[in-house]
Amino acid sequence: MKTEIVCFGEVLWDILPDKELPGGAPMNVAYHLQKLHHVTAMVTRIGKDEYGERLLDVMRGYGLSTAYIQVDPTVATGKVLATVTPQQEMSYDILFPAAWDYITSDILWEALESPHPACIIFGSLASRNAVSKQALQALLGKVRGLRVLDVNLRPPHYSVEHITWLLEHADIVKMNEHELQELSGWYGLEGDMRALVRQLSDRFVLRAVLVTLGAKGCLLYEDHEFYQQPGHTVQVADTIGSGDALLAGYIHAMLTGSKPGAALRFGNALGALVAGKSGGCPDYETAEIITMMHQH
Template identity: 25%
Template sequence: MIKIACVGIAVQDRIYYVDEMPKVNGKFVATDYKEIGGGPAATAAVAIAKLGAKVDFIGRVGDDGAGKVIVSELNSYGVNTSLVKVYPNARSSQSAILVDKQGERLIINYPSPDLLYDTDWLEGVDFSGYDAILADVRWPQGTEYCFKKGQELGIPTILDADITPQDITALVALSTHAAFSEPGLFKMTALNEVESALKKGSLSTDGKVYVTLGDKGCLWLEGGEKHWDKGFKVDVVDTTGAGDVFHGAFAFALANGYSTDKVVEFACAVAALKCTKAGGRAGIPTIEQVNNFLNSYQR
C-alpha cells in the first residue's frame, strides 16, 4: 500500500451557514453551524486516508482543547498523527467560516503565533518510506525541510500553492508538482491572467505547474503545452475544503502512478464529489465512490 506524508497546518474550523454573505455591518442569524477540523495539509491527509492509502500528518498544534480535538478527528479518519508536534501552553490555529446558499464561503483564519516555526524536531522523521510528500504553504519552514528531503530521496513533492503573505517562489522551485490556486498564482507572479501567469510560474521550477479554477476545472503545462481538464458539474452544497481535497486526491493518484491527465481528472472528480455535502470533510468520497462516479459521468 502506498504511503504519503502531508506537511503543514491543522485548524479547528467553525462553520456558519447563512442565506447570503453579509454586505453591511450588523447582527446576522446562521441557519446551521458545524465545528470540524480543517487546514490544507490536514484535510488533504483525510482525503488520502478516505481514498484508502496510508498517510502521516506532520504538523503542529497546541495543547489546548482545540488541539486535542484536531488530533482526535484526524485519528478517527485513519490519519497517523504520531508525527504531530504538540506545543505546551500554546493555542492551536482556528478559523471562522461563512457559507452561503450557493456553497461559496468566506474564511477568517487565525494562524496561532504560539506554534513555533522550528524544524529541528523533523530530523527524527524517516522520509524514505513515502511514495509522495504533499505540503501546504502555511508552515514554509517545514515544507522547505521536507521537500529537500524528498529531493534527496527522489520522492515526488506536491505543493498546495495557495495565497499566503510570504513569497512562495522558493517552495515552488523545490516541488516536482506545484498546484496553485488562482489567487496564489496571481500573487506569486504579479499577473492577473491565468495562462500568462502559469507560464511565468513555470519558470520558477523544473517541475510541472497547475492552477485550479474552481468549477472550471484545472489548467496545467506539460512539455510547454497547455492542458485543461474542465472538471465536473455537480449540485454544490459547500465548497469548503474543496481545494485541499483536490490536492490530497492529486497526491494519491500521483503516488499510484497515474498519468498526468488521469491525476488531474481524478483530483477534479474527488473535489467535485466533496462539494455535494456540507462540511469540509464530510463529503470526501471513498475510492469506490470516485470510480463509480467516473464510470457513470458523461463528459
C-alpha cells in the first residue's frame, strides 16, 4: 500500500514521577493521521533495548507501519526525564544522545518515493544532531510532496542557524505564540501577531503558517489570507499532544479537499478533543470531532 504521509523524527518515553508514557511529536501526529485513514510511515530510530521494543509494540497497536524504523545497536531509545521543581512546575530533560539522533539515510527510500507521498512532516528537535539532520536533508531531496515543519524550541537543542535552515525547506510551518515571538526577535519582525505571521511567511516564502494559541484557539495564514478559530470549552485532562492533534487534523482536512477555514476548524476541534482526554494519543471516534466542531 502506498505511503501517503511520512512523519520524520523522535520517538521516546516521557519518564514522569509516577508513570512512563510513549511520546514524541512526530509519533503523535502520525497516530492521528493514521486514525483518520491516511497511510502514514514513521521514520525514526530506537535503541536495541526494552524501551525500544515497547515503542514498537505501541506503534503496532496504533496501526502504524514500522518498516522504516531503524534499531541502533549502541545508543539507547530516547527518553525525557520529567521532574517537579521547588516551585511545583514541571521541568523536562531531553536526554542526549538518543537513538533518534542517529537516523541514517538508508531507510528504503525507494519505497517512499514511488509513488511520492503527498506530505512529509518533520520537527525541529529531530535534527538537533548532524546525523539525523543529514538523513532529513536526504529525505527532503527525495519527497516531492508538501513539507510541513513543526517548530519545537526546546533549549538548548536548537540555534538560529538550525531553525533558519528548516524554515528554508518548509512549505507549511506550525508553531505556538511563544515560538512566534522568539522567531520574530531573531529576524527583526515587528507589529501585532498577524503582522509577525505575514512577515515570517513572506521572508521564507511559505504557503501557510499555523499558530497554536492554547485555550484561545489558533490562527492560520494561508495563501495571503487569515483564518482564526476561538478555543473550545473543554474539561482539560492534560494538554499533552493537543497541538500535534491540531496539526494532524488540519493536514488531514487540507489533503482531503477542505478549504483553509474549514481545515483549521477541523484541526482546532481535534486539538480540543485530545486536550479533554488523557495523553497525546487517546482513543476516539471521528464523530466526536464533528460533535466538537458543532459546539461553536
